[in-house]
Amino acid sequence: MGEIVLDAVRKTYGKTLAVEDLTYTVGEGQFVTLLGPSGCGKSTTLNMIAGLEDISGGSITIDGRRVDELPPDKRDLAFVFQDYALYPHMTVYNNMAFGLKMRKTPKDQIEARVRDAARRLSIEPFLDRKPKELSGGQRQRVALGRAIARRPSVFLFDEPLSNLDALLRDQTRTELKQLHRDLGATSVYVTHDQEEALTLSDRIAVMSKGHLEQYGSPEEIYHHPATEFVASFVGKPRMNLWTATRVADGYQVPGTELVVPVPRGAELPQTVRLGLRPDEIGIAPDDAGIARVRLVEPIGNATDVILDLGPERLTARLTGFGHFTVGQPVSIDVSAARLHLFDTATGLRLPV
Amino acid sequence: MTEPQTEPQTEPKTLPRPTGATPSTTRAPRGLSWKARRRGFTVLHRFLLVVAMIFFVAPFLWMLLYSLLPAELLQRRDPDLDLTRITFSEYGDLLTDSSFLKPMGTSALVALLTTLICLALGSFAAYGIARFRFRGRQPLLLAMMATQAIPVIVLAVPLFIIIRGMGLFDTPWALVIVYTATILPLVIWMMVGFFEAIPASLEKAARIDGCNRWQMLLRIAFPLAATGLAATGIFAFITAWSDFFLAKILTASGSTTLPVRTASFQGLFAMDYTAAATAGVITSLPVLVLTLAAQKWIVRGLTEGAVKG
Numbered sequence: 001m002g003e004i005v006l007d008a009v010r011k012t013y014g015k016t017l018a019v020e021d022l023t024y025t026v027g028e029g030q031f032v033t034l035l036g037p038s039g040c041g042k043s044t045t046l047n048m049i050a051g052l053e054d055i056s057g058g059s060i061t062i063d064g065r066r067v068d069e070l071p072p073d074k075r076d077l078a079f080v081f082q083d084y085a086l087y088p089h090m091t092v093y094n095n096m097a098f099g100l101k102m103r104k105t106p107k108d109q110i111e112a113r114v115r116d117a118a119r120r121l122s123i124e125p126f127l128d129r130k131p132k133e134l135s136g137g138q139r140q141r142v143a144l145g146r147a148i149a150r151r152p153s154v155f156l157f158d159e160p161l162s163n164l165d166a167l168l169r170d171q172t173r174t175e176l177k178q179l180h181r182d183l184g185a186t187s188v189y190v191t192h193d194q195e196e197a198l199t200l201s202d203r204i205a206v207m208s209k210g211h212l213e214q215y216g217s218p219e220e221i222y223h224h225p226a227t228e229f230v231a232s233f234v235g236k237p238r239m240n241l242w243t244a245t246r247v248a249d250g251y252q253v254p255g256t257e258l259v260v261p262v263p264r265g266a267e268l269p270q271t272v273r274l275g276l277r278p279d280e281i282g283i284a285p286d287d288a289g290i291a292r293v294r295l296v297e298p299i300g301n302a303t304d305v306i307l308d309l310g311p312e313r314l315t316a317r318l319t320g321f322g323h324f325t326v327g328q329p330v331s332i333d334v335s336a337a338r339l340h341l342f343d344t345a346t347g348l349r350l351p352v
Numbered sequence: 353m354t355e356p357q358t359e360p361q362t363e364p365k366t367l368p369r370p371t372g373a374t375p376s377t378t379r380a381p382r383g384l385s386w387k388a389r390r391r392g393f394t395v396l397h398r399f400l401l402v403v404a405m406i407f408f409v410a411p412f413l414w415m416l417l418y419s420l421l422p423a424e425l426l427q428r429r430d431p432d433l434d435l436t437r438i439t440f441s442e443y444g445d446l447l448t449d450s451s452f453l454k455p456m457g458t459s460a461l462v463a464l465l466t467t468l469i470c471l472a473l474g475s476f477a478a479y480g481i482a483r484f485r486f487r488g489r490q491p492l493l494l495a496m497m498a499t500q501a502i503p504v505i506v507l508a509v510p511l512f513i514i515i516r517g518m519g520l521f522d523t524p525w526a527l528v529i530v531y532t533a534t535i536l537p538l539v540i541w542m543m544v545g546f547f548e549a550i551p552a553s554l555e556k557a558a559r560i561d562g563c564n565r566w567q568m569l570l571r572i573a574f575p576l577a578a579t580g581l582a583a584t585g586i587f588a589f590i591t592a593w594s595d596f597f598l599a600k601i602l603t604a605s606g607s608t609t610l611p612v613r614t615a616s617f618q619g620l621f622a623m624d625y626t627a628a629a630t631a632g633v634i635t636s637l638p639v640l641v642l643t644l645a646a647q648k649w650i651v652r653g654l655t656e657g658a659v660k661g
Contacts, residue, residue: 052556073562085553089575102562 002153002186003028003063004049010057011044017210018044022058024205024215031180031187033197036207037233042190043158045207049188050079050156062154073102077154078147082162084139086131092118092142093127096149110149117149120179137168144176148183157189161196173199194234198222206230223338228273228347231340237278237304237315243344244274251341256310257290260334266352268341275340278304279317285324286331293328307332412636418629419443427625442630452631455613459635462524462609463593466531470539470588473532475581478543479573483555493544496537504534508601515602522606527599531592539584546580547573583649586642594639610635 004026011019019041026032034042047053049060051072060068067075078099086095093114100110118124121141131139140160147155161169161176177200180187191197197204198218206213206221206229214226225231231239244251250261251274260274283291283305291307291314298304303322307314307330314332324330341350384392417433418426419442425432446452481489511530512521520526550573558568574581596611603609608616614635617628 050556050560052559072560077560079557079560081553081557083551083553085551085557087554087557087572087576089578099561102567 001028001063002026004154004186004188005061006045006049006058007061008058009045009048009055009060011041011048011053011210012056019048019210022212024212026186026188026203029184029186030202031177031189031200032203032205033189033191033201034205034207035191035194035197035234036213037192039209040207041210042192042205042207046156046158046188046190049154050077051075052079075154076152077156078150078152079156080143080147080158080160082159084131084143084163086139086142086146088131091128091130092123092134092145095131095142096146099146099150113149113151114145117145120148120182121145137164137172140164140172144179148179151185153185155185155187157187159191160189162191162193176200195236198234204234206233208233224349225275225340226349228275228342231275231342235277237317239275239277239340240281240314241273241275242312244272246270246272253309253312256312258309258314258332258334260337260339262339262341262352268350268352269343271344272350273342273344273347275342276314276334276337277340278315280334280337281314281316282333282336283307283316283318283324283330284333285328287329289329289331291330291332293324293326293330296322296324296326298322305330415629415632418625419633423625442626443634446627446630446634452613455608455610456634458524458607459593459610462527462531463589465524465528466535466592467585467589469528469532470536471581471585474536474539474543474584475574475577478540479547479569481540482544482547493541496541499534499537504597508597511598512601521602522604524607526602527592527595527607527609530598530602531595534598535588535591539588542584542587543577543580546577546584549580550576579649583646586646586649590639590642594635 006022006024006026009019009022010017022045034045036042044053048055048068051067051070051074055068058068059066062075062077072079086092087098090098096114096117097110100113105113114127115124118127121144123138123141123145126134126138126142131142134142140163143160161172164172173196180200189196189200198221201218203215204218204221205215208229214221214230216224216226221230221234225234225239228241232241242253244253244260246268247259250259251272252259253274260276262268279302291309293305294308294313295306296303297306298321301319303318303320303324305316305318305322305324307316309332316332339352341352342348343350420438420440421434422437422439425434425437481493515521515526515530518526520529554572554576555568558572563571594611595609596615599609599612600615603612610631614628614631617624617631
């Protein structure tokens with residue numbers, strides 16, 4: 001239950017195009033994240049699936065049923081809002097029961113479902129309270145509980161964790177994943193936080209400026225970014241990206257002595273955008289090294305070392321506390337790094 | 353603050369919080385310390401509040417005294433506030449006098465009807481203005497404010513002619529119509545603020561939960577704006593209830609209101625002070641009670657309405 005098919009979905013506001021030509025399928029029971037910077041159209045897409053905004057073209061189908069002409073409540077979905085959107089004048093219980101009451105669910109069934117949802121989220125002690133008597137984290141749970149009590153075939157989340165502080169956010173993220181495994185309902189989740197997207201999702205739809213950059217599993221997104229945008233947006237620290245030119249046995253970053261070898265026989269253009277993940281680059285102290293340490297940023301389990309590489313910069317991530325000092329010359333080892341090449345004009349991935 | 357470090361034993365009294373502003377002033381030779389100045393402002397603030405209170409409350413208390421004590425005690429050169437002679441006889445007289453009870457009924461009817469109509473029309477109009485973006489929305493709001501800038505006295509004669517032409521002169525309906533017309537724009541203006549304060553995501557949630565526009569209005573928007581609506585209602589009631597000028601012009605003996613009737617105790621040659629004061633107290637009592645009951649809401653309502661737009 002809950003397969004969502006988007007086919008050429010478009011949204012325009014007057015003459016401005018907000019979302020163009022979205023086509024993809026959210027599989028039954030999958031957790032799919034719409035990831036992108038603010039203004040990329042991800043929330044608009046979610047609102048269109050929910051029916052809170054009309055679509056300007058294309059079609060949306062849920063379980064084979066065309067829904068884009070249906071009002072939100074006829075689409076069998078629940079929505080968790082960023083600001084929780086709890087009804088301030090109702091108790092927690094009534095907040096959770098409201099959607100069921102509106103659907104004329106029998107009273108005993110409402111009671112059972114609300115209790116069940118409250119138990120799953122450990123908010124049973126608060127059922128008689130008003131939202132304003134709860135902490136942010138508790139309100140967040142009530143918002144989740146309201147969705148769960150409805151037992152819809154699709155859950156929609158609009159940045160539900162962004163109002164929580166960091167610690168609580170990580171904890172809730174884990175719980176969300178657990179909940180999704182327990183409930184198995186199709187979920188579409190909007191976030192600008194790539195870490196959330198990678199941890200939670202079966203599939204990620206990376207969006208930018210209203211169009212879909214890539215739709216794939218977290219692994220595909222991370223290791224085979226389809227465009228330069230995806231490569232630079234996903235991954236922390238950001239992927240090193242340079243414009244590089246073809247030399248005899250690989251690509252060289254101009255102005256530097258860094259040459260990245262490419263497999264023999266590959267048909268490749270003269271100049272490309274070249275990308276290397278910081279965590280796949282090795283560095284070692286070397287008086288004859290081609291780079292110098294510019295900054296060292298330890299974060300506990302890893303250390304980001306930012307290097308001056310001629311006129312360019314390179315970031316490498318090492319495990320543990322690396323013992324580098326600023327100004328120290330180092331050599332760079334890219335033999336273990338996956339090579340990401342992108343077309344300079346289109347930004348599309350080039351097969352290596 | 354100077355620190356009595358050299359003689360910690362002998363000066364422990366400076367450590368507890370000083371009771372007045374004087375200690376700091378004597379100790380800080382280069383002008384007042386920030387703390388002392390703040391305390392000074394607080395004192396000044398309180399003092400001004402007391403003055404303002406006396407200014408507003410004293411006349412009312414004087415009226416209350418007049419209504420309770422025989423006039424001859426108060427009209428002496430040296431008023432005799434003999435509280436043992438307090439009597440409610442004038443209240444008894446007025447509240448059994450049909451020539452007083454009728455205006456009272458008219459006032460209540462007119463004020464209540466005006467309030468209800470203003471609330472019913474105003475809440476829907478305000479909701480529409482707050483929630484929908486349509487052409488002319490801003491001009492509409494401005495126009496409503498602009499109507500308030502027209503002095504009533506300018507409208508008095510035209511209104512009189514219109515009302516007489518409608519055959520409604522000296523009827524409660526004339527007052528209800530005119531009051532609604534003057535109060536409704538303000539009511540809408542205030543209410544728009546209340547509805548705009550309701551987050552849009554709540555209505556989205558309600559739509560997902562299965563509410564149509566009506567249900568959204570009745571189950572979400574109105575309950576959430578309830579305190580604001582109540583405050584606005586009280587505001588409308590008080591305004592309609594206390595109007596003197598329009599009632600004086602648009603009614604005669606047939607459906608006069610309390611303020612007009614109260615003023616009529618002032619005769620051409622004589623004045624029944626006790627009766628006038630008693631009527632005054634009775635007239636202002638509902639206003640007083642409602643204002644006290646709803647002062648928090650009213651202040652919020654007025655300011656919220658004021659900053660929007």
